[in-house]
Amino acid sequence: MEKVLTKMVGIENSQNIDVYLKHGGYQALPKALKMTPDELIQMMKDSGVRGRGGAGFPTGMKWSFLPKDNPKPRYLLCNADESEPGTFKDRVLMEDDPHQVIEGLIISSFAIQAHTCYIYIRGEYVTGAKILHKAINEAYEKGYLGKNILGSGFELDITVHRGAGAYICGEETGLIESLEGKRGWPRIKPPFPAVYGVFGCPTIVNNVETLVTPIHIINRGVQWWKDNEPKLYCMSGHLTRPGTYEAKIGTNLMELINDHCGGIPNGRKLKAVIPGGSSVPVLRAEECDVAMDFDALAKAGSALGSAGCMVMDDTTCMVNALWNLMKFYSHESCGQCTPCREGTHWLEMICGRIETGRGRMEDLELMLETANNIAGRTICPLGDAAAWPVAGLPDKNKGGDLNGQSFVNKFREEFEYHITNKKCKVTIPHEWN
Amino acid sequence: MALIKIDDQEVEIAKGEVVINAAKRVGIDIPFYCYHPGMKIVASCRMCLVDMVGMPKLMPACSTTVGELPPGKKLEEKYDAVIYTDNDKVKTARRAVLEFLLLNHPIDCPICDKAGECKLQDYSYEHGNHESRLIDPKRIPEKKDLGPSIYLYTSRCIMCSRCVRFTEEISGTEELKVTHRGWHAEISVSPGKPLDNKMMGNVVDLCPVGCLIDKHEKFEGRVWNFVQTESICPGCSKGCNTVLDTMKHQKLNLEELVDTVYRIRPRENMDVNQWWICDDGRYHLEGDKKKTRILVPHLRENGALTETTWFSAVAAVSEKIKSAGAGQVVFIGSPYASNEENYLLGKLAKGLNAATDVSKPIFGDTQTFKTDMNKYPFTIESEKAPNFHGAKNALGLTDSKIDQSLSKKVVVLLGSHNVDLKSKPETLIVIGSFEDAVTKQADIILPAALFTETSGTYTNKDGLVQKFNKAINPPGDSKAIWQIMINLAQASGQDWYYETVGDVAKEMIQSVGGFKSVDLGTLYPHFVLQDEQVVA
Numbered sequence: 001m002e003k004v005l006t007k008m009v010g011i012e013n014s015q016n017i018d019v020y021l022k023h024g025g026y027q028a029l030p031k032a033l034k035m036t037p038d039e040l041i042q043m044m045k046d047s048g049v050r051g052r053g054g055a056g057f058p059t060g061m062k063w064s065f066l067p068k069d070n071p072k073p074r075y076l077l078c079n080a081d082e083s084e085p086g087t088f089k090d091r092v093l094m095e096d097d098p099h100q101v102i103e104g105l106i107i108s109s110f111a112i113q114a115h116t117c118y119i120y121i122r123g124e125y126v127t128g129a130k131i132l133h134k135a136i137n138e139a140y141e142k143g144y145l146g147k148n149i150l151g152s153g154f155e156l157d158i159t160v161h162r163g164a165g166a167y168i169c170g171e172e173t174g175l176i177e178s179l180e181g182k183r184g185w186p187r188i189k190p191p192f193p194a195v196y197g198v199f200g201c202p203t204i205v206n207n208v209e210t211l212v213t214p215i216h217i218i219n220r221g222v223q224w225w226k227d228n229e230p231k232l233y234c235m236s237g238h239l240t241r242p243g244t245y246e247a248k249i250g251t252n253l254m255e256l257i258n259d260h261c262g263g264i265p266n267g268r269k270l271k272a273v274i275p276g277g278s279s280v281p282v283l284r285a286e287e288c289d290v291a292m293d294f295d296a297l298a299k300a301g302s303a304l305g306s307a308g309c310m311v312m313d314d315t316t317c318m319v320n321a322l323w324n325l326m327k328f329y330s331h332e333s334c335g336q337c338t339p340c341r342e343g344t345h346w347l348e349m350i351c352g353r354i355e356t357g358r359g360r361m362e363d364l365e366l367m368l369e370t371a372n373n374i375a376g377r378t379i380c381p382l383g384d385a386a387a388w389p390v391a392g393l394p395d396k397n398k399g400g401d402l403n404g405q406s407f408v409n410k411f412r413e414e415f416e417y418h419i420t421n422k423k424c425k426v427t428i429p430h431e432w433n
Numbered sequence: 434m435a436l437i438k439i440d441d442q443e444v445e446i447a448k449g450e451v452v453i454n455a456a457k458r459v460g461i462d463i464p465f466y467c468y469h470p471g472m473k474i475v476a477s478c479r480m481c482l483v484d485m486v487g488m489p490k491l492m493p494a495c496s497t498t499v500g501e502l503p504p505g506k507k508l509e510e511k512y513d514a515v516i517y518t519d520n521d522k523v524k525t526a527r528r529a530v531l532e533f534l535l536l537n538h539p540i541d542c543p544i545c546d547k548a549g550e551c552k553l554q555d556y557s558y559e560h561g562n563h564e565s566r567l568i569d570p571k572r573i574p575e576k577k578d579l580g581p582s583i584y585l586y587t588s589r590c591i592m593c594s595r596c597v598r599f600t601e602e603i604s605g606t607e608e609l610k611v612t613h614r615g616w617h618a619e620i621s622v623s624p625g626k627p628l629d630n631k632m633m634g635n636v637v638d639l640c641p642v643g644c645l646i647d648k649h650e651k652f653e654g655r656v657w658n659f660v661q662t663e664s665i666c667p668g669c670s671k672g673c674n675t676v677l678d679t680m681k682h683q684k685l686n687l688e689e690l691v692d693t694v695y696r697i698r699p700r701e702n703m704d705v706n707q708w709w710i711c712d713d714g715r716y717h718l719e720g721d722k723k724k725t726r727i728l729v730p731h732l733r734e735n736g737a738l739t740e741t742t743w744f745s746a747v748a749a750v751s752e753k754i755k756s757a758g759a760g761q762v763v764f765i766g767s768p769y770a771s772n773e774e775n776y777l778l779g780k781l782a783k784g785l786n787a788a789t790d791v792s793k794p795i796f797g798d799t800q801t802f803k804t805d806m807n808k809y810p811f812t813i814e815s816e817k818a819p820n821f822h823g824a825k826n827a828l829g830l831t832d833s834k835i836d837q838s839l840s841k842k843v844v845v846l847l848g849s850h851n852v853d854l855k856s857k858p859e860t861l862i863v864i865g866s867f868e869d870a871v872t873k874q875a876d877i878i879l880p881a882a883l884f885t886e887t888s889g890t891y892t893n894k895d896g897l898v899q900k901f902n903k904a905i906n907p908p909g910d911s912k913a914i915w916q917i918m919i920n921l922a923q924a925s926g927q928d929w930y931y932e933t934v935g936d937v938a939k940e941m942i943q944s945v946g947g948f949k950s951v952d953l954g955t956l957y958p959h960f961v962l963q964d965e966q967v968v969a
Contacts, residue, residue, distance in 0.1 A: 132910045166614070183611060188496050335592060335611070335618030336477040342533035344614040349569040366566060373529035376490040377479050397520065400489060 004216050004230045006246045008097040015131050017138040018108070021097035026144060027217040032107040033152040040111035040214065047217045047225045052089075052232075053079055053207030054277060054306045055381070056294045063112050063204060065194035072201040076114040077179065078105055080128070080169035081163055081177070082120040084277035085328060086308030089232035090208035092244045094128040095123070098135035101411035102158065102214035106283050109156050111214065112204050123165040130159050138241040143307050167332035171380045172205035174334065185336045187378035203315060207306075233260075233292065237311035239274075240265045257288070257311060264287045268313040272411070276305025278325050279385030281392045282318075301393060301405045317424045318411040322389065323351040329386035340383040343374040347390060354415060356421030364408055364415055366390070372402050435501045435513035439790070443512075446499050452516060453481055453494040463518055464527065464556045466641045467593035468495035471708050473601050475807060478593050480556065482526045488514040491526055495519070524560065531561035537572045537616065538642075539588045547643030549656035553591065557935050561589070574619065580608070580627035582648050582712070583637065589621055590644040592966045594635040596620060603709065603811065604632040605804035620644070631813060632802055635708075638698055644824065647696070649716060654695050662904035663700060665891050666714035667769065667819040667884050670794070671812065672893030673706035675699060677885060677904040692905035694718055694885050703809075711800075711813045724867040727907025731878040738878070743910065743920065744778055749877055751858045751924040752784060753843055755823035761842035762787035765835060766828045768794040768818035769848050770914055771889025772898070772927040773937040774822075775827040776945060777918035778847055786925040789828050790838040794818030814894060820882075823892030826947035846871065847914065848881070864917055887913035888934045899950070 008014040008023060020026070032040060045060030066074060066401050080099070082090045093101055101119075109117050121129050139145045147155045162180055163169050169178040173187040176198045197203020209232055231249040233256055237244045240262030247256065253275060257263060264270055266302040270285040275292065280303040283290070290300045295305045312321060326348040335341045347370055349362050365418045368391045376394060392405035407420035408415060434445050439456050446455040451474070453463050466478035474496045482491035486508060499514045508515045517523060526551055533952040535554060542548040574587040592611070597620060600609045608628045612621040622628055637647045659678040664799070668675040676698045682691060697717060699710040730746035731738045754762050764782035766775040766789065775791070780790045804809040825831065835852070838844065844858040849871035854861075863875040872878050886907040890900050907913065915934050931937050942948045
């Protein structure tokens with residue numbers, strides 16, 4: 001399949017603007033500048049692009065929420081915080097093809113008529129930030145940024161802002177607060193950022209991968225996009241060739257594991273996959289024959305999220321794996337809402353107790369109940385993200401309670417084995433320790 | 434205006450009004466911690482979650498507003514929202530929040546000063562689990578010294594962030610910050626920048642739990658022993674509404690019971706002080722503790738002040754006034770005394786054909802706490818007396834001419850604040866509470882009650898007449914000034930008497946110009962002219 005998003009990856013000096021231009025870069029920009037902003041937003045709506053940071057909200061619809069009569073300036077924030085465990089697709093785009101990101105940002109800014117754009121990049125991406133800085137300077141020199149871009153009269157400045165390494169600052173309102181120089185505590189919604197965002201002005205926050213999509217829709221047309229929508233998958237865990245892979249959206253998960261990534265190494269068997277970054281419910285091996293798109297994964301009881309696939313083979317202790325996740329959420333909870341602040345830590349403690357042989361049978365129900373008490377009761381989705389791996393997605397038939405289909409129930413016999421025998425059911429091979 | 438149904442009651446809700454307020458109007462109390470009407474809404478405690486029909490998740494009542502639905506889409510054909518505050522879903526959520534809050538809470542209520550007025554206690558009884566399911570170790574961080582008057586019992590904190598928002602939005606001093614993240618999150622001050630401003634005492638009232646504790650009140654009393662009395666702060670001409678918490682207690686090594694005012698708290702009045710008072714007012718009585726109180730009448734005999742009885746002191750006063758002759762007597766009212774007391778002083782002087790005057794208030798600094806986020810900037814007024822305007826009005830004066838008045842032969846001084854005696858009048862009679870330079874020179878001292886020990890009204894700088902109530906009995910032989918005035922009047926042969934201070938107020942309103950427009954019943958909702966009563 002032809003690579004679209006990752007076309008430049010592997011080409012020598014792909015970060016250089018001349019190399020990008022040689023390979024057909026900045027060709028969508030003049031076309032976009034000849035369209036009207038409304039046409040661009042309609043194009044995004046028609047193409048059905050959904051946000052690729054995790055929530056999967058339709059991008060065109062988000063852009064159309066901007067109030068028409070607000071005299072304040074508009075801002076575009078590019079969310080390059082990429083802090084979801086198991087996700088590393090934006091890093092590839094920024095480090096190997098920064099000009100694609102910049103071109104996407106210019107087109108998107110034009111579509112929403114923003115004249116200032118911030119790239120909020122996570123603090124750990126030092127290389128990415130350096131490369132973006134250099135690329136932005138090159139773009140200014142060539143007249144793709146600054147005043148009167150390509151003679152269209154459109155003006156845009158892009159600033160790279162480095163985060164300080166908090167997961168919560170990848171949440172859009174937490175990101176806005178952090179960018180304003182405050183503590184990264186998410187805001188209550190409404191008002192949504194499209195109405196009251198950064199510095200109190202209308203703001204659109206989108207993921208890096210989402211913001212490069214308009215380039216390819218303009219270059220190849222809406223129909224081509226609908227037929228061949230490319231998506232980046234971050235494949236990690238027990239794989240022969242882990243890495244970022246570009247494939248058509250809806251590619252089968254087993255195809256990604258076996259064909260793209262060379263399968264599970266050392267002849268071991270697949271045990272489970274977390275398909276969309278650490279925040280989504282886990283899939284058992286027999287559930288992994290599923291198309292990797294938003295709807296099919298939702299039907300399978302999980303979510304595409306940020307498409308960060310974590311593959312676990314049969315040497316993985318699921319109690320330990322869940323404990324690891326819970327440690328992360330407990331560490332990264334911002335501390336604002338009660339259920340998340342206290343609940344994530346409690347889950348971590350209970351998980352750790354079971355893993356270290358001090359668990360009780362009632363702890364399993366306690367974990368499910370605690371997860372249920374966190375999910376849906378917090379300002380931002382971090383609470384949900386911590387609860388879903390434990391107890392699955394909300395179920396309308398249960399009055400919004402979690403359906404219980406994740407780690408604890410799907411691998412219940414392993415948890416129970418741990419509690420009764422005070423040790424792992426699986427033997428962890430020597431080399432992992 | 435939208436019509437909503439909360440549980441089984443209907444209530445109208447204005448545009449932009451939050452559900453928690455509308456519910457309160459129909460008597461439904463939705464529990465909350467972080468919400469405060471005077472500060473930014475953060476909706477982070479999640480205690481006020483309610484079930485709104487049509488919403489997939491529970492909604493925080495403190496931040497949810499309701500807009501009008503188009504006619505065809507009304508719920509149950511007439512409501513713009515249907516809200517349940519007490520169904521199983523909501524109850525489970527409340528129980529869960531309380532369980533979470535208590536996970537790392539030390540539950541040291543027996544030694545916590547907040548016990549009895551703690552919302553964590555109240556809601557735990559009302560909505561919480563009665564048993565803990567936690568078997569893991571708790572996190573118990575050390576207490577912190579935030580500044581000159583506040584301790585932070587870190588382990589009791591529930592992270593409602595009210596105190597942080599107060600220093601950001603109301604005082605504008607921004608000393609308090611949240612540090613760390615997640616379950617490690619703590620309220621802290623920056624090194625070298627303690628919590629030290631004239632409004633800081635308010636954070637103790639704001640704290641819904643026992644985390645912020647006032648050093649003045651620490652381990653001093655249990656709140657269920659306190660009696661609350663509505664009062665007015667006498668610290669400046671602003672006239673902040675306060676509550677006095679008082680208690681009878683046994684002093685060490687003494688068998689008698691002593692009345693003490695333990696603390697002064699703000700009382701909500703949107704027209705004057707909103708929800709706050711300054712620390713000058715809050716710790717107003719701390720300064721009094723250092724002074725020596727005059728407990729019995731004193732009479733100068735053979736050059737020395739000696740203790741005497743009320744009977745002989747009052748008789749001596751009327752004797753001195755009579756012998757000096759009417760033209761040589763002046764009665765000087767006080768901006769620190771109530772309208773009623775100044776009025777009676779004026780009435781007494783009129784009956785004796787004596788002159789009246791008023792002493793000057795002390796002037797200090799004005800301090801305004803102004804931030805972008807606060808609609809009502811809080812000002813500490815420069816005029817450090819509660820009732821200069823009222824005193825002038827009650828005495829029918831336009832300004833103080835005290836320097837001339839002090840040259841009269843007989844001077845009757847109501848209070849000795851800010852009186853500068855250049856030369857001692859022939860006879861100086863002081864009705865006062867504390868020993869100072871003026872009382873040392875006095876010929877007769879009549880011990881007077883403080884504002885906590887009597888009732889009356891003050892008129893603030895804007896002309897607002899507000900009532901303060903008696904909280905404790907005057908110590909020793911001291912008496913309320915209005916009662917002293919009655920005694921003096923009777924001793925000098927005038928024929929008037931009042932059963933209560935309320936009777937004085939009624940007559941004053943009728944007869945004094947500036948009070949005629951005052952309708953005490955409606956002007957101020959708490960104004961009830963009640964009889965003076967001894968606190969049980």
